[in-house]
Amino acid sequence: MIGRKGSCISGQIPMIDLSCLAYVLEEWTIVQYLKKYLFHVATVLLTISAILFFFIVPLTILFFIYLSNVLLLMYQRNNEVKADPSSDVWDSARKTIARFWDIYARIWHGYELHGVENIPEGPGILVYYHGAIPVDYLYFLSRLFLWKNRLCLSVADHFVFRLPGLKLLLEVMRVMPGTREECLIALKNGHLVSISPGGVREALFSDESYQLMWGNRKGFAQIALDAKVPIIPMYTQNVREGYRTLKERNRAFQTSAYFGFSNMLPVGFLRQLYENTRLPIFPPYGGLPVKFRTYVGEPIPYDPNITTEELAEKTKTAIQTLISKHQTIPGSIWKALLQRFDKHRKSD
Numbered sequence: 299m300i301g302r303k304g305s306c307i308s309g310q311i312p313m314i315d316l317s318c319l320a321y322v323l324e325e326w327t328i329v330q331y332l333k334k335y336l337f338h339v340a341t342v343l344l345t346i347s348a349i350l351f352f353f354i355v356p357l358t359i360l361f362f363i364y365l366s367n368v369l370l371l372m373y374q375r376n377n378e379v380k381a382d383p384s385s386d387v388w389d390s391a392r393k394t395i396a397r398f399w400d401i402y403a404r405i406w407h408g409y410e411l412h413g414v415e416n417i418p419e420g421p422g423i424l425v426y427y428h429g430a431i432p433v434d435y436l437y438f439l440s441r442l443f444l445w446k447n448r449l450c451l452s453v454a455d456h457f458v459f460r461l462p463g464l465k466l467l468l469e470v471m472r473v474m475p476g477t478r479e480e481c482l483i484a485l486k487n488g489h490l491v492s493i494s495p496g497g498v499r500e501a502l503f504s505d506e507s508y509q510l511m512w513g514n515r516k517g518f519a520q521i522a523l524d525a526k527v528p529i530i531p532m533y534t535q536n537v538r539e540g541y542r543t544l545k546e547r548n549r550a551f552q553t554s555a556y557f558g559f560s561n562m563l564p565v566g567f568l569r570q571l572y573e574n575t576r577l578p579i580f581p582p583y584g585g586l587p588v589k590f591r592t593y594v595g596e597p598i599p600y601d602p603n604i605t606t607e608e609l610a611e612k613t614k615t616a617i618q619t620l621i622s623k624h625q626t627i628p629g630s631i632w633k634a635l636l637q638r639f640d641k642h643r644k645s646d
Contacts, residue, residue, distance in 0.1 A: 355585020356541060359433055362402065366395050367467035374466070383469035392449070392470060396440035403437040406587050407540065408638050411441045413594035421485040421527045422597065423518055424450060424492035425613050427510065427621065428500040429537035430582040435492070438532070438592050439471070451484045453493040457577055478521060485525040492532075493518050495610075498578055503569060506538050506629035508621045516610035523606060528597035531616035535591040535624045539634035541584040544568055588634035595620050 373379065373391045381387040403409035417424075426435065435452075442448055453476030459468065474480050476493060484491050494500065495518055500511040522529050568580060595616050598609070626633055 353581065353583050356431055356582050358585070359431060362398075363467070364463060366398065367464050369395065369398075370466050370470055383466060384472055388470050389447075392443060395471075396443045399436050399440040400444055403440065403590070407434075407437070407590035408587075409434075409437045409441070410589075410591045411438060411445075411594075412591060413596075414442065414445060416594045416596050417442075417446075417490065417530060418528060418597060421488050421525065422490055422530050423481075423485070423522050423527060424490060424530045424532050424594075425518060425617065426492065426494050426532040427508065427534070427537070427617055428494035428496045428498075428504075429534065430501050430541040430543045430584070432494070432501070433541070434534035434537050434590050434592060435494075437590065438534075448490065450490040450492050453481070453491065455498050457498070478517065481521045482525055485521070485527050491521075498576075499572070501582075502543050502572060502578060502580075504538070505542070507627060508538060508625055508629065510614055510617065512610075512614060516606050519609040519613065520606045522600065523602075523604070523609065526600045526602075528599050529609070529613050529616075530597045531595040531613060531620060533593050533595075533617055533620040533624065535593065536588045536629065536634040536637070537590065539584075539588045539629045539631045540586060540590065541582045543582045544580055586631060586635060587638055588631065589637035589640075591624065593620050593624055 370388075370391055373394075379387060400409075439450055439452070442450060449472055451472045451474060454468075454473045456475060458464075458473065459475065472489075474484075476491075481491050495512040495515040496504065496510060499513070504511050519529070571579065598612055598616060601609075604612070621627070
């Protein structure tokens with residue numbers, strides 16, 4: 299017995315036969331349905347892949363940070379090191395961690411450091427713009443230690459010290475809450491101290507316009523005057539193109555054009571959430587291999603005749619000058635990517 303399919307294919311039943319025509323229409327409908335279904339599946343898979351990609355690199359950085367702490371714990375146990383983590387006994391471990399991050403910086407962002415000669419031999423305060431993820435600052439610390447064998451004491455937000463499992467890493471890398479007394483003692487002992495006046499607020503709410511969000515913060519200027527040390531401005535090119543956060547625009551928060559769609563939230567909702575909790579509770583995304591160049595500007599020397607407000611404003615102007623000189627405004631992901639792979643363009 300020949301089925302309907304065989305009959306239609308073999309031509310035993312004329313094409314005008316209604317049953318054959320119905321069969322052809324049925325097959326065509328199934329194919330169209332499958333095509334539509336597969337299109338939707340492919341769209342969903344591509345969307346999920348894009349989302350995972352833009353969150354996987356920031357998560358990888360977090361993994362590497364914890365891996366660095368694990369390596370330090372292994373070093374401590376294997377060598378039975380009981381010395382203070384801030385002592386020079388840990389320099390070999392610091393160098394290993396610095397090499398690890400420097401290799402990552404070279405491979406992923408083609409990292410460059412310019413103007414290191416502007417860092418004085420003695421004490422000083424480095425003031426820098428805070429990206430969505432300060433991985434550029436990790437790169438700077440690593441290269442400074444490898445090039446100059448010099449450790450920069452870092453002032454971090456209080457939430458950093460509440461992260462579990464990072465105590466040894468923070469102590470070895472000399473990360474501190476940054477009270478006035480701690481900073482003055484460090485500077486008196488000849489150390490470099492770094493701080494980002496914008497902090498987490500700047501990380502979360504600045505955008506590709508590279509707006510400084512310091513508010514009325516000028517404590518760093520008062521410390522510089524009290525310690526009689528220079529302030530050194532610092533900025534990393536394309537740091538916002540590498541990693542971004544949700545941002546406020548046109549009376550709403552939107553995700554970046556990375557995804558091509560908007561995530562609309564009430565005006566000020568995320569900002570209000572941060573101000574109430576003081577925690578970076580919404581994650582950064584991105585991780586594209588854009589070009590990173592850190593520029594260290596000329597020091598602002600100690601001047602006993604300048605006020606705290608004037609020094610803070612002078613520092614802000616110095617960083618804005620670095621941004622204007624070395625950064626495309628607004629930031630462009632495509633230009634940052636082209637700079638990464640442009641072998642002829644070494645620096646601006």
